[in-house]
Amino acid sequence: MQRPTGGRAAGVPLWRWVSGFLRERWRVLLRLGVWSVLEAGQTFVVGYALARALDAGFLAGNARTGLLWLGAAGAAVCAGAYGTGRVYGVVAALVEPARDRLVRTVVARGVREADAGALSGLTQQVEIARDTLAGVVMVTRSFLFTAAGALIGLFSLDPLLLVVVLPPLLAGVALFAVTLRPLARRQEAFLAADEALAQELGGVLEALRDITASGAEERVAGSVGRRTDAELRTARALARWSAARVAALAVGGELPAVLLLVAAPWLLGHGVTPGALVGALAYVTQSLLPALHNLVHGLGTSGSRLTVVLRRLTRSDSRHREQRPPRGDGEPRRRPHTARTRPTTAPPSPPPALSLTSVTFTYGPGGEPVLDGLGLTLPQGEHLAVVGPSGIGKSTLTGLVAGLLTPQRGTVLVHGRPAPAPGATVLIPQEAYVHTGTLAENLALFRDAPVPEPELLAAADAVGLTPLLTALGGPGATVSPAELSAGERQLIALTRAYLCAAPLALLDEATCHLDPEAEARAERAFAARPGGTLIVVAHRISSARRAGLILVMDGARTTCGTHAELLRSSALYRDLAGAWTPRPAPLPR
CATH class of the missing domain: 1.20.1560.10 (ABC transporter type 1, transmembrane domain)
Known part of the structure; x- marks a missing residue:
């Protein structure tokens, strides 16, 4: 050369x-x-x-x-x-x-x-x-x-x-x-x-x-x-x-x-x-x-x-010739994985996507525990919805899984590694972040290199961003956050997370500004990601019913199960499901 x-x-x-x-x-x-x-x-x-x-x-x-x-x-x-x-x-x-x-x-x-x-x-x-x-x-x-x-x-x-x-x-x-x-x-x-x-x-x-x-x-x-x-x-x-x-x-x-x-x-x-x-x-x-x-x-x-x-x-x-972003403070170093020959030919079972063992978390030394001895095991590829009243600790749970918070007691493992597990989780909060720049730059924020346009367009189609992408003028169009609605910003943030390689996606009311159809499309796209695991903090009964498992957070009475099981075993879930179910329109007189 x-x-x-x-x-x-x-x-x-x-x-x-x-x-x-x-x-x-x-x-x-x-x-x-x-x-x-x-x-x-x-x-x-x-x-x-x-x-x-x-x-x-x-x-x-x-x-x-x-x-x-x-x-x-x-x-x-x-x-x-x-x-x-x-x-x-x-x-x-x-x-x-x-x-x-x-x-x-x-x-x-x-x-x-x-x-x-x-x-x-x-x-x-x-x-x-x-x-x-x-x-x-x-x-x-x-x-x-x-x-x-x-x-x-x-x-x-x-x-x-x-x-x-x-x-x-x-x-x-x-x-x-x-x-x-x-x-x-x-x-x-x-x-x-x-x-x-x-x-x-x-x-x-x-x-x-x-x-x-x-x-x-x-x-x-x-x-x-x-x-x-x-x-x-x-x-x-x-x-x-x-x-x-x-x-x-x-x-x-x-x-x-x-x-x-x-x-x-x-x-x-x-x-x-x-x-x-x-x-x-x-x-x-x-x-x-x-x-x-x-x-x-x-x-x-x-x-x-x-x-x-x-x-x-x-x-x-x-x-x-090759520079990598500096390792963040508190971020554990990755050690190369060395394969060892085992006497058996059966492949080892993969670790669960999420494992919580006796997790206790309190805001402040004298406060009541938000989470008290919580245990949960979530297999890879599972779709979990988290429901409960406001202030019960749903966002705290996602913060613990993402590694933004540290429990006072217990362990949080993501794909077998203690949280925070770099590259294993992506958190999409309710307030979606969009910066001034092109749409492609916003969508590639979690990638080390620009996203190829075919992959970007496929992700936009899967999540439901295509109409907005077309209206803005394509991936190269300049995005002004102030000119976007809250729902449009959430669609951009969801597509960005969809393009991220992290296998565990945490949607903390990340679809609250979308209509039910757009929310359903985005959640199905995340649930269908190959090898991906999805945790959704749900705010609609339809969102909870799409999940394979539902975690009902109710203080010491936190339970987990399917929609049908929780309707029988959880009074709180029955109340939430009833409150979320829309009342039929009155008959015309």
Whole structure:
């Protein structure tokens, strides 16, 4: 396979990618250097002209000479301004090709690997890299040429001035250089923690109704809290290392000015003129200190961010070839199943779809148990309806099965695994969630990849979504949740769950906004899924009668059986069936 242009080979370090890019544009770098010399020329001329204006002009009683030197300084400022304007154009010629190369890399990876992060890379990270690269080039170039101009000027005035200024300047730059790598690592850790928190919050905000309907507020709050604490720790670590930048600035930029003042008597006693001393102070305070300040704050923050973004955008293909969503907090790791040879040829019996053993659950330490010692075994492929008065614990039961709640006592097993069993259950609450986007994107929300259109259309036909799908304009039509009725949102959520691979479907009054015919069609579709098991919190007698088994929740008198058995054995079920049965229409008079 041909490697895409602009990509980075697997295992090639980032610095080689950058150096290769710079070598290809050596002419641009040469022009940048030429215009930077013109821009930095004012640094040398301003300090030197100020010293000569004092020594040869005003202090010598020759005001004309002093004014001429100040005029030369003004002319140098104008020439430097022209050079600065030319520098911006050359920087653009360097940065824009870097952006184009990054775009080619991201697009090639997105097309080749169906990278879900390609859109973010194009819309955010590439632009961050371009802007940050321009800033890094400007501050680094400015410091190098400004420092060179100032040091040459100090040497021209008197070499003794370098003895005072150069050591603290080198010490400050060295201290800053030592902190760059740790700062980059802390910056990357902080960005990763921030992205993880943003992703977590994005999922929470999109599913607020589902979380509230399922009673999962505490669990979600705990997960978000852990992400927040992780970001706080990385932010504090970044702040501690950022303090080193202040120390580097104080040593390299402010200490030389203090040393010049302290050593002024010694310098004047060794032949340094007053004008040279004033010129040296101008070099330090007007040139070196601002340049170092820009370098420390610009390169310290933008440079580490640029390193992180470039590393992500140009990461090796082997590392990015396959990415899976991170495992959720509290989600057990799946271990590979190892088949063992058994002495008997009879296949082992499959575990039940659901097994509850002595399950007790209470909201709050002093409350009455909602479920008290509940036991239930549901074979695979069964259709169970759960009925009972409001507040009896029907939604609590589905929350326990889905793993959103944890019982105080007892065990909940889904296909032989303790709840929550990832990939084994799908819960559809009463408040159906639909997000802005295409209908196909909404229906594929529980899938790792886009759903093939024939499969999507077949699911829509089975559940009863086809009329709405046609009215909206097909799978690619944009869906606006506010323009859909509650029943239409429920149909979309039901079809989404139908397309999910989870074998156990939990419908917690998920059809309450549908008419009886649409409800019957959706429930039959779920009951007919190959290998699928269905649990429905019923709100109509017709829904209960379609189920093979019915669980009547009545506190301590919870019973399970068929419709006919419960009519004989459960007074509550007889009352519910009577209340649900519509009264015959009155005869016309």
